[in-house]
Amino acid sequence: MGFFSKTCEYALRAVMYIASQSSDGKKVGIKEVADKINSPLHFLGKILQNLSKEGLIQSTKGPQGGFYINPDGLKRPLADIVIAIEGTQFLNGCGMGLSYCSQENPCPLHDDFKEIRDRLNLMLHKTTIGQFNDKLIQGVLTLNK
Amino acid sequence: MGFFSKTCEYALRAVMYIASQSSDGKKVGIKEVADKINSPLHFLGKILQNLSKEGLIQSTKGPQGGFYINPDGLKRPLADIVIAIEGTQFLNGCGMGLSYCSQENPCPLHDDFKEIRDRLNLMLHKTTIGQFNDKLIQGVLTLNK
DNA sequence: TAATTAAAAGATATTTTTGTCTTTTATTGT
DNA sequence: ACAATAAAAGACAAAAATATCTTTTAATTA
Numbered sequence: 376m377g378f379f380s381k382t383c384e385y386a387l388r389a390v391m392y393i394a395s396q397s398s399d400g401k402k403v404g405i406k407e408v409a410d411k412i413n414s415p416l417h418f419l420g421k422i423l424q425n426l427s428k429e430g431l432i433q434s435t436k437g438p439q440g441g442f443y444i445n446p447d448g449l450k451r452p453l454a455d456i457v458i459a460i461e462g463t464q465f466l467n468g469c470g471m472g473l474s475y476c477s478q479e480n481p482c483p484l485h486d487d488f489k490e491i492r493d494r495l496n497l498m499l500h501k502t503t504i505g506q507f508n509d510k511l512i513q514g515v516l517t518l519n520k
Numbered sequence: 521m522g523f524f525s526k527t528c529e530y531a532l533r534a535v536m537y538i539a540s541q542s543s544d545g546k547k548v549g550i551k552e553v554a555d556k557i558n559s560p561l562h563f564l565g566k567i568l569q570n571l572s573k574e575g576l577i578q579s580t581k582g583p584q585g586g587f588y589i590n591p592d593g594l595k596r597p598l599a600d601i602v603i604a605i606e607g608t609q610f611l612n613g614c615g616m617g618l619s620y621c622s623q624e625n626p627c628p629l630h631d632d633f634k635e636i637r638d639r640l641n642l643m644l645h646k647t648t649i650g651q652f653n654d655k656l657i658q659g660v661l662t663l664n665k
Numbered sequence: 666t667a668a669t670t671a672a673a674a675g676a677t678a679t680t681t682t683t684g685t686c687t688t689t690t691a692t693t694g695t
Numbered sequence: 696a697c698a699a700t701a702a703a704a705g706a707c708a709a710a711a712a713t714a715t716c717t718t719t720t721a722a723t724t725a
Contacts, residue, residue: 582692
């Protein structure tokens with residue numbers, strides 16, 4: 376297993392792809408997204424549907440419809456996606472799975488984990504959804520395979 | 521979901537508990553371990569069985585039997601447990617799930633993730649299984665709930 | 666209004682993870 | 696040898712994650 380769940384991996388890749396295509400009000404169909412990020416079509420459908428409900432991406436049905444991200448959305452941090460999918464536990468919970476773990480009642484890895492989680496949080500909060508648009512369009516960065 | 525799988529969380533807690541009880545050749549039964557780390561008994565049984573096969577812990581059957589960790593084992597890094605359970609992918613794979621992700625063909629998060637993974641690896645490799653024995657015995661650190 | 670398009674929603678299937686229960690095997694002590 | 700103990704092993708079940716397929720709803724265009 377990877378660091379994030381498959382669901383979260385697909386979500387991150389898909390959102391970044393949609394972002395990179397959303398510059399001039401363009402919309403992309405789910406078939407294109409699934410193809411470009413190499414994910415199962417209908418499974419991705421559910422994921423995008425949820426992200427859409429959360430307001431992280433936008434969509435319209437019908438001809439010329441598809442998914443897109445509005446300018447404000449491009450400025451949101453990646454953390455929003457991760458939290459929407461993995462929940463807050465992933466970024467804030469105890470590394471050893473203890474629910475009462477705290478500074479007063481610490482697990483053996485409490486301090487070490489706090490530092491690593493802090494770094495992960497920092498990274499996910501300072502990085503925005505639209506941050507990679509240019510390099511994705513240029514083809515310098517990859518989202519496929 | 522947490523950072524590690526339940527299996528890995530139980531494993532880390534159990535191994536640390538067994539370690540803390542292994543100072544003077546003492547052995548602990550699985551019932552005691554499951555109770556002390558608050559995990560499902562038989563599920564933990566499978567986990568310890570696997571760790572035993574990997575040589576990360578030792579066990580003997582029969583009266584006065586149980587699980588223990590030999591002096592060399594106490595010096596091994598936590599990374600050995602995590603790798604035994606989560607696989608190398610967890611500590612080395614691409615954060616976005618791409619199998620061809622590399623410095624030459626990077627995903628958008630390649631560099632950021634590398635730094636976080638490096639820190640996690642460093643921590644898990646410098647921390648040993650037996651490192652918390654004293655504080656666990658003193659009750660300064662917790663493994664339960 | 667009708668046909669077409671594309672996401673939303675629902676139903677179902679598969680796989681993996683997590684968990685429980687029972688039987689077997691190995692060890693110890695009598 | 697026999698009984699008791701405790702892990703190993705196997706069978707099975709429940710829940711969650713992953714995946715596929717079909718139907719419905721909303722939007723567009725002709």
